[in-house]
Amino acid sequence: MKNIAVFTSGGDSPGMNACIRAVVRTGLHMGLKVFGIRNGYEGMIDGEIFEMNAHSVSGIIQQGGTILRSARSPRFMTQEGRKRAASNLREQGIEGLVAIGGDGTFTGANVFLGEFPEFSIMGAPGTIDNDLFGTDYTIGYDTAINTAMAAIDNIKDTANAHSRLFFVEVMGRDAGFIALRSAISTGAEAVLIPESKTNVQSLIDTLKDSHSNKKNASIVIVAEGDDAGGAFEIADLVKQHIDYRDVRVTILGHVQRGGRPTCMERVRASQMGVSAVRALLDGESGKMVGIVHRDITYTPFEQAIKHHEEINPALVELVEILG
Ligand code: F6P
Secondary structure, eight states: OOEEEEEEOSSOOTTHHHHHHHHHHHHHHTTOEEEEETTHHHHHHHTOEEEEOGGGGTTOTTOSSOTTOOOOOGGGGSHHHHHHHHHHHHHTTOOEEEEEEOHHHHHHHHHHHHHOTTSEEEEEEBOTTOOOTTOSOOBTHHHHHHHHHHHHHHHHHHHHHHTOEEEEEEOOTTOOHHHHHHHHHHTOSEEEOTTSOOOHHHHHHHHHHHHHTTOOOEEEEEETTOTTOOHHHHHHHHHTTOOSSOEEEEEOGGGGGOSOOOHHHHHHHHHHHHHHHHHHHTTOOSEEEEEETTEEEEEEHHHHHHOOOOOOHHHHHHHHHHO
């Protein structure tokens, strides 16, 4: 293998730049030509492919977002789109790719490899949601939980000042990892996550109990994918039964997606980028690099996207005991 390319796809996440940097510098170190593809699969289809050098990735390790930019690509879901992408890669002599993204990215990569087995693709898990199987951490997750924690700390100050009940909605799509960590780290009263059925009546009881225990203010963290609805809907239901507190709702939203990656993020993203290139050179393809405990692992795309690591019930219990 002489030429490889790297791209980021789907929702961006802090640490993607550290991973891009690691891929580029490792490739060059191994004597390869390294290309960048702009705008994920969209750029692959439109031929936005350019050669990178060590300087192309200078000064980016501390930046959130992705210098290669990202996109969700409906065109790559068509055979015509994938054909054009393959022909653009062939034109540049690219044989190996590192795809940094989440389940949509790896689903696309898997279909592509089925049709064009001449290419090799390794994935690096880039999503704030932490919702991939085969890794303890996805790139962006650690920064996102720290961002959410800092924002909720601020909300707690004002909640306490006004003795209010806040519902704070965090991201995570169908997974409750961000919600659970945010809840524990901010001492929230309760957390509602998609992995367990939400019982609004028992939430109301918990909140009433804490009121009788003279708690001044309360924070409830709601994962955006919760089965009982979003934070506004749940707050509306609860409000009907709690007349002793002013209720407010905050949706943290995309603030969780940006910002300077944490130290751990940069380190893990660098490890994964290096390992992805090494794996390509070792003849691997169709797998996602992960870190399980402290070891680098490789999980086939179809397994990585099927389900995510389980929520630890002991952590859910922690919110119940300590909240
Ligand atoms: O997958 C990352 C994520 O931020 C999810 O947490 C969220 O549901 C989704 O992307 C938002 O996507 P978009 O930026 O396209 O609105």
